Amino acid sequence: MQPATAxxxxxxxxxxxxxxxxxxxxxxxxxxxxxxALEHDRTETFNLPLFRRLGELGLLGVxxxxxxxxxxxxxxxxxxAHEELSASDPGFCLAYLAHSMLFVNNFHHNASAEQRAxxxxxxxxxxxxxxxxxxxxxxxxxxxGMSTVAERVGDHYELTGRKMWITNGLIAEGTLxxxxxxxxxxxxxxxxxxxxxxxxxxxxxxxxxxxxxxxASTTAELVFERxxxxxANRLGEEGDSLMHMMRNxxxxxxxxxxxxLGIAMRCVQVMCRYASERHAFGKPLREFGQIQRYIARSYAxxxxxxxxxxxxxxxxxxxxxxxxxDSDGVKLVATTMAKQVADxxxxxxxxxxxxxxxxxxxxxxxxxxxxxxxxxxxxxxKNITKDLSRAWQAIVV
Amino acid sequence: xxxxVCIKPVPDTAARIKVHKDGARIDPDGVKFTLGPYDxxxxxxxxxxxxAGEVVALAAGAAAGEAEAKKRIKDALALGCDKGIFVPDPAxxxxxxxxxxKALASAIQGQGGADLIFCGRQATDDQALAVGPMLAxxxxxxxxxxxxxxxxxxxxxxxxxxxxxxVETLEVTLPAVITGQRDIGDEQYPKLKEILAAGxxxxxxxxxxxxxxxxxxxxxxxxxxxxxxxxxxEGPDAVPALLNLLQTExxxxxx
Ligand SMILES: Cc1cc2nc3c(=O)[nH]c(=O)nc-3n(C[C@H](O)[C@H](O)[C@H](O)COP(=O)(O)OP(=O)(O)OC[C@H]3O[C@@H](n4cnc5c(N)ncnc54)[C@H](O)[C@@H]3O)c2cc1C
Numbered sequence: 001m002q003p004a005t006a007x008x009x010x011x012x013x014x015x016x017x018x019x020x021x022x023x024x025x026x027x028x029x030x031x032x033x034x035x036x037a038l039e040h041d042r043t044e045t046f047n048l049p050l051f052r053r054l055g056e057l058g059l060l061g062v063x064x065x066x067x068x069x070x071x072x073x074x075x076x077x078x079x080x081a082h083e084e085l086s087a088s089d090p091g092f093c094l095a096y097l098a099h100s101m102l103f104v105n106n107f108h109h110n111a112s113a114e115q116r117a118x119x120x121x122x123x124x125x126x127x128x129x130x131x132x133x134x135x136x137x138x139x140x141x142x143x144x145g146m147s148t149v150a151e152r153v154g155d156h157y158e159l160t161g162r163k164m165w166i167t168n169g170l171i172a173e174g175t176l177x178x179x180x181x182x183x184x185x186x187x188x189x190x191x192x193x194x195x196x197x198x199x200x201x202x203x204x205x206x207x208x209x210x211x212x213x214x215x216a217s218t219t220a221e222l223v224f225e226r227x228x229x230x231x232a233n234r235l236g237e238e239g240d241s242l243m244h245m246m247r248n249x250x251x252x253x254x255x256x257x258x259x260x261l262g263i264a265m266r267c268v269q270v271m272c273r274y275a276s277e278r279h280a281f282g283k284p285l286r287e288f289g290q291i292q293r294y295i296a297r298s299y300a301x302x303x304x305x306x307x308x309x310x311x312x313x314x315x316x317x318x319x320x321x322x323x324x325x326d327s328d329g330v331k332l333v334a335t336t337m338a339k340q341v342a343d344x345x346x347x348x349x350x351x352x353x354x355x356x357x358x359x360x361x362x363x364x365x366x367x368x369x370x371x372x373x374x375x376x377x378x379x380x381x382k383n384i385t386k387d388l389s390r391a392w393q394a395i396v397v
Numbered sequence: 398x399x400x401x402v403c404i405k406p407v408p409d410t411a412a413r414i415k416v417h418k419d420g421a422r423i424d425p426d427g428v429k430f431t432l433g434p435y436d437x438x439x440x441x442x443x444x445x446x447x448x449a450g451e452v453v454a455l456a457a458g459a460a461a462g463e464a465e466a467k468k469r470i471k472d473a474l475a476l477g478c479d480k481g482i483f484v485p486d487p488a489x490x491x492x493x494x495x496x497x498x499k500a501l502a503s504a505i506q507g508q509g510g511a512d513l514i515f516c517g518r519q520a521t522d523d524q525a526l527a528v529g530p531m532l533a534x535x536x537x538x539x540x541x542x543x544x545x546x547x548x549x550x551x552x553x554x555x556x557x558x559x560x561x562x563x564v565e566t567l568e569v570t571l572p573a574v575i576t577g578q579r580d581i582g583d584e585q586y587p588k589l590k591e592i593l594a595a596g597x598x599x600x601x602x603x604x605x606x607x608x609x610x611x612x613x614x615x616x617x618x619x620x621x622x623x624x625x626x627x628x629x630x631e632g633p634d635a636v637p638a639l640l641n642l643l644q645t646e647x648x649x650x651x652x
Contacts, residue, residue: 016468020475020592028586058589071589 011310014076021077025084028057037089040216041362044209046095046171047216048129054096055126063105063251063318068116069124070108075251075316078105079258079309086262090366091216093259094373098167098217099123101255103130103181106248107194109319110235115194119179128178131168133195133222134245136161141379143183143245148224150184150191152238155231157193159184159224162205165373169220170207180222181235189239193229201227213365243321249375250327251318256374257309257330260338263363263370264302267338267345270360271295274349285348294344302341305334325387325395328380335370336377342367398450398549400443401511402478403501403532406430406461406469407522414619421614422460422490423522430461432472434579435517441582443515444477446549450512451479457500458486458607467600474595475587481600482508486607494523496608498531504603505536511572513554518543518576526576533574541567545580 013019032053040047054060062077064070071077078101085093104123107130108116122128139145148161159182163169168177176197183192195202205221236244275286275295285291312326342364346353353360371377388395408414409429417424432440443452454473459466463485470481484500486492505511514536516529526542533540545564546557549571556567559578575581587595629638643650 016471017593017596020471020587020595021589024475024586024589024592031584031586056588057586062589066590066593071593073589073593 011307011314013080014314017073018076018080021073022080022084024057025059025081026087028053029084029088033085033092034088037092037216038356038359038362040089041091042215042356044211044215044218046168046218047092048171050092051095051099051129052126055124059096060100060126061104061120061124062100064108064120064124068108069120075254075313075318076310078251078255079261079313082255082258083262083265086259086366087266088262089216090259090263090363091214093262094214094369095129095168095217097252097255097259098132099130101252102132102167102248103179105251105318106132106181106244107235109247110192110241110244111194114232115235119194123179129168129171130179130181131166131177132248133163133166133169133180133182135163135165137164137221140165141376144190144242146183146185146190148182148184150186150193150229152186152231157186157229157231157234158201159193159195159227159229161224163222163224165208166220166222167217169222170204170218172218173207174204176204176222182224183241183245184224186238190241190245191238192235192241192244194233194235195224195227195229196233199227199229201225212368213362214369215365246324247321250321250323251316252374253327253331253380254309254313254316256370257305257334258313260331260334260367260370261302261306261309263338263367264298264305264334264341267341267360267363268295268298268302270358271298271345271348274352274358291348294348298341298344301337305330305337309334325384328375328383328387331370331375332377332380332384335367339364339367339371398446398448398512399453399509400447400450400513400515401453401455401505402436402439402443402473402515403455403457403517403528404436404440404469404473405433405456405517405520406459406465407433407520410434410521416617416619421617423617425461425465428461430465430469432469433517433520435519435521435577435581436473437476437585438579438582439515439517439575439577440473440476440478441585442547442577443513443582445582446513446547452477453480453482453508453511454478455482455484455501455504457484457497457504457605458489458492460489460491462489470600471595472587474598474600475592476585477591478598480598482603483600484603484605488607491610491614492607493610493612494525494527495531496610498528498535499608500605501528501532502535503605508601508603513549513571514538514574515581516574516576518578529574529576536572536574538572538574539569540574540576541569542576543578544575545578547575547581 061070062073066072123130150157150159178197180195182195203223205223208219278285309330312330345360352358409431412428415424456466519526541556543558544556545559548555553570558565629635
C-alpha cells in the first residue's frame with residue numbers, strides 16, 4: 001500500500017495496523033508495565049507473568065508469519081513494540097528482545113518445518129522463555145574467535161564451551177531459561193543449535209549481578225560440557241550459521257535502536273513537564289536559556305534518530321542479510337542520542353532527576369547498555385566503514 | 398445471540414479540551430479520540446456473552462468526524478466485535494441525543510435487529526446519559542441503566558445495577574437495552590491478531606434521514622481554571638497549618 005502523496009506517509013505508523021499496535025502496546029504499558037518497572041529494577045528480577053502477558057497479546061511473534069502462529073508483521077512493527085515498551089521499562093524490553101528477536105525471529109528463519117512445529121507454539125505463547133548464545137567470556141566483538149565447539153558423535157553433537165552475558169540465561173535464581181539458540185564452531189565454520197533446558201551436560205553458570213542498568217532482565221553465563229544435542233536440533237546445514245548470525249544481527253540492532261527511541265521519548269516528556277512545573281527565581285525552568293538548550297536539542301536529536309530508525313526499518317527485508325550499513329548506523333546514532341537525552345533530562349530535573357521515583361535515573365542507566373550490547377559503538381563504526389569502503393558510490397547518493 | 402454495542406469516539410481523558418471558535422462545541426482539531434471507556438467495557442462483556450452469535454459495533458455520526466468514527470469501529474472490531482455499522486451524518490456537530498437515538502434505532506431495525514443492545518452509561522464528553530434510555534423507548538424495549546453485571550439465560554437476562562448504596566438485581570426479558578458501568582466488563586487490550594483481523598471485518602453503512610434538532614447548544618464555557626495548589630510544609634509539623642487552611646480558606650472542614 002503506497003501512499004498517494006509524500007504527506008500521506010506517516011513514517012512512524014505507516015498503516016492502520018501499525019497505529020493500532022502502537023496504541024495497544026502503549027495502553028498495556030501504562031496499565032501493566034509502568035507500575036512494576038521500578039521494583040523489578042531494584043530487585044534485579046525478570047517479571048515472568050508479565051512476559052507471558054506479552055504472549056497473550058500476540059507480541060512474542062510480531063515478525064513470524066501468520067501461518068506459523070505469529071502476526072506476520074514487519075520490522076516497523078517490531079520497532080514500534082520495542083520503542084513503546086522501552087518508554088517505560090527498557091530492562092523488561094531487553095528480555096523481550098532477547099526472546100522475540102534473538103531467539104524466535106532467528107529460529108524461525110533457520111528452522112525446519114519439524115523444528116518450527118515443535119518449538120514455535122511454546123515460544124510464541126511465552127510458555128518457554130528463549131535466548132541466544134553468541135558471546136563468550138573471552139570474545140564479544142571478535143565473535144568469530146569463539147571457542148565453543150560442537151563435535152558430531154553419531155546422531156548427536158557434543159557442545160563444549162562457555163557462553164557469557166546471555167540475556168534470559170537464568171530467568172530466576174537457579175532457574176535456566178527454557179530454550180536457546182547456541183552458536184558453536186564445527187571445524188572452522190559456525191553452526192547453530194537448539195539447546196533445551198534439561199539437555200545433559202548443559203547448565204547455568206553464574207548469574208550476573210549488579211548490572212548498571214537493564215536490571216529487569218537477567219543475564220547469565222551458560223556452561224556446556226559435552227552437552228548432548230540431537231542432530232535434529234541443528235538449525236540449517238552444518239557450517240551455515242555465519243549467515244544466520246549476520247542476518248539476525250541486523251534486526252537485533254534495529255530493535256535495540258528502537259529501545260533507545262523509547263528511552264529518549266520518555267526523557268523528553270519528563271523534562272518538558274518538569275521544566276514547566278518547576279519554578280526557580282520566580283519563573284518556570286523552561287524560561288531559562290540553558291534549559292531551553294537541553295529541551296530543544298534533545299527533542300531534535302530524538303526526532304532525527306527516530307526518522308532514521310523508522311526509515312531503515314521500513315526498507316528492511318527480514319529474510320535476507322545485506323542491510324548492515326544502516327542497521328549499524330541506526331544503532332550507532334540512536335543509542336548515543338538516548339544516553340545524552342537521558343543525561344540532559346536528569347540535568348533539567350536537578351536533584352530529583354537523580355532518584356528512582358522520577359524515572360529518568362533508571363532510563364539513564366539502561367541507556368548505556370545499548371552502546372555495548374548487540375555490538376559496541378566501535379564495532380558499528382568498523383562495520384559501517386567497511387561496508388562503505390566497498391560500495392559507498394551506491395550507498396551515499 | 399446477536400448483540401449490538403453502540404459506540405462513540407470521545408476525546409482521550411488526557412486531551413486538552415478547547416472550545417471551538419463558534420462558541421458552541423469542542424474544537425476537535427488536534428484532539429486525540431478514543432473509544433469511550435464504558436463502550437469498551439460493554440464490548441468486552443458482549444464478546445464474552447455472544448456464544449455462537451455475533452457482536453455488532455454501531456456508531457452514528459459523532460462530532461469527531463466520519464474518519465474518527467470508523468477508526469473507533471475498527472478498535473471495536475479489534476476487541477472482538479464481528480462487524481461494524483456506521484451511520485453517516487452530514488452535520489454531526491451537537492446532534493441532540495434524541496436524533497442520535499433515532500438513528501441508532503433505525504440502524505438496529507434495518508440491519509438485522511438485536512437480542513441485546515449495550516450502550517455505555519454515558520459518553521465521557523457530553524455526559525448526557527440520554528441516548529441509551531431514549532433508544533430503549535424508541536424500540537419499545539426494557540432498559541436497565543448503570544449495569545455492573547449481566548447473565549443471559551434463554552430469553553431473559555439477570556442484570557445487576559449499581560443503585561445508591563446497593564446493587565439491585567433485575568430480571569428483564571430480551572431484547573433489552575443495557576447501559577453499562579465500568580464494572581460491566583474487564584479492561585481489555587486488543588490482541589495483535591485481532592488487530593490484524595479487524596482490517597478484514599466488514600463495516601456496513603446505514604443511511605438515515607436525520608431528525609431536525611429540537612434543541613441546540615447556545616453556549617459553552619470551559620470550567621474556571623483551578624487556582625494553583627499550595628504547599629504548606631512537610632511532615633507532621635505542617636498539619637496545623639493544613640487544618641487551618643482547610644477550615645478557613647477551603648471551607649472543607651468544620652471543626
Ligand atoms: C546486559 C547484557 C546483555 C547481553 N546479552 C547477550 C545475549 O543475550 N547474547 C549474547 O550472545 N551476548 C549478549 N551480550 C554480550 C554483548 O553482545 C557483548 O558484551 C558485546 O558484543 C561486546 O563484547 P565484549 O563485552 O566481549 O567486549 P569486547 O569485544 O572485549 O570489547 C571491549 C572494548 O574493546 C573494543 N573493541 C573490541 N574489538 C575492537 C576492534 N576491532 N576495534 C576497535 N575496538 C574494539 C570494544 O568496542 C569495546 O570498547 C550482552 C551483554 C550485556 C552487557
